[in-house]
Amino acid sequence: MSVAFLIEQLLNGVQFGVMLFLMAAGLTLVFGVMGLINLAHGSLFMLGAFFCSWIAGITGSFWLGLGGGFLAAAAAGALIEMLVIRRLYDRDHLDQVLATFALILIFSELVRWVFGDQPLYLDIPPLLSGALPLPGGGGYPVYRFAIILAGLATALGLYLLIAKTRLGMRIRAGESDREMIGALGVDIRTLYTAVFALGAALAGFAGGMVGALQSVQVGMGEPVLILAFVVIVIGGIGSVKGALIGSVLVGLTDTLGRVFLPQVFKLVLPASEATAVGSALASVAIYLLMAVILAWRPKGLFPVNA
Template structure:
């Protein structure tokens, strides 16, 4: 096993972590401000991917598709918040789970009705095709490096938004005491719609970026949603910093586990068994990691102080 291959897998883990951050950041914003468990967040990921693929196919431009993914996911998020979610804030979490699970079924079938059951394919734009040399480790796919860069830029932008703007001040106040900011004259309904649309846009962006690496199909958001929930539990519910560190940790542990465990087990087991056993253990690693972190830090690594 070469150093170049090891570093390549580390970068793959970082790219997965950045994608999970885009999902988890919106999810933790929505839960932190609204106290809402949104199982339909994965469907917004899917909507972003389908919007990007459809617009890119119609116009021939990946960049127009990327813009469409943001607009479509944000618009869908705002519509869902105004029409359905707004009625759930005063209800208990079980009602929220049932309602947003129903949204998964509705959005999945609606997407299947619009685009059919066959997957769509989204090409990497020519500007981002190919690989770039990395000092001492060979080459790495340019598009994956761009995904990492985009995730880091979004993380910095979210930090500035939350820490340095009036909207961020209201979001932080809403996390701490929503009744008080409503009494001070802040339109809490509009704030909730903006936060929900922002979280949806981040999910749509993640879907569009990942859509060029895999097929775009109905139900593609649900596996990512499970990982996003693991990320926010590890990082701390309501914490953007926790979402970033938790996502990178989950991405690297998952990728390196699937890469290294079969190779390590091959040293003591037959090749026919090491792959299957290593893959099975690797699929559990992030949940084992979550259990260990919660055993010592029950509120996560960077729990938001409310």
């Protein structure tokens, strides 16, 4: 096993994790600040991807598409917050799950109706095509590097936003005592809409970037949503820092599990059985990780109200 191989797989894991972070950050903010379980977060991811590829198809520019996907998801987020989500804050979690699950179905059908059943394809921009050489031979796609950088920049931006700005102060205040900040005269309705739109925009941004790696299709958000929930549970609900650490952990576990578990089994089993057993086990590796972490720290790695 060469060093380049190890580096490449680590990068793959980090890239996957960073992409999950963009999803998980919005989810954890919405859960932490508003106490709302939003299953429709995956639909916003899908929406971002569809708008990105649609706009990129019309204008020929990936960048316009990415911006469009970001804005479209933010707008859709603000809209559903005002129309639907707002009515759910005082209800219990079961009602929220029910309503946001309905939103998944509505968005999926809507997108199918507008864009059709066939997957759309999005090409990566020429600026980011090609591969960068890695030490020890081999190469790594520039586009995946760009995703890692964009994700880390977003994490930094979110940290600054929450730690240093007035909006961030209100978000933190909302997390610890929402009645109090309402009583202090903060317009909590607008704050909630803004936080929800921000989370939606991040999901849409992730959708647009991932769309260029794979195909853009109805239902693409739900598998990512499940992983994003695993991430925020591992990281501690409401904690953006937890979401970042959690998503990189999940990304690395999934990628390295897929690569190394079959190889471990090859030591004791014949090759084709080892690949079958190894890949089956790899697909549950992140859930094992979650179980272990929760057994050790039941509130996640970085609980907000510890």
